[in-house]
Structure formats: C-alpha cells, structure tokens
Amino acid sequence: MARADVSFRDKEARVAYDPTQVTVEQMIAAVNGAGFRASVKRQGE
Secondary structure (H helix, E strand, O other): OEEEEEEOOOEEEEEEEOOOOOOHHHHHHHHHOOOOOEEEOOOEO
8 A cells, every 4th residue: 555644834744655666766756856855754753
C-alpha cells in the first residue's frame, strides 16, 4: 500500500511506499523535479 500524508504547515510528508516499485532517491528526484525540495527525515528526528 502506498500513502502520503502531507503537512504544508510543518513542511513535511510521511510516505508509506512499496520499495519494489520505487526508491527513496526516485521519490526525492520527482519532488525536486516538481520545484519543491525533498530530503529524508528519519523517524525520531
């Protein structure tokens, strides 16, 4: 199951994805290509 919960106020998104379908690097590239800035925030940060 893939899912994204986005908070523009907090400037973050939580994404559940299928790693057999897409990599984190591909998702970051897609977000950056759309004119936004993306990076990985590990749980607990």
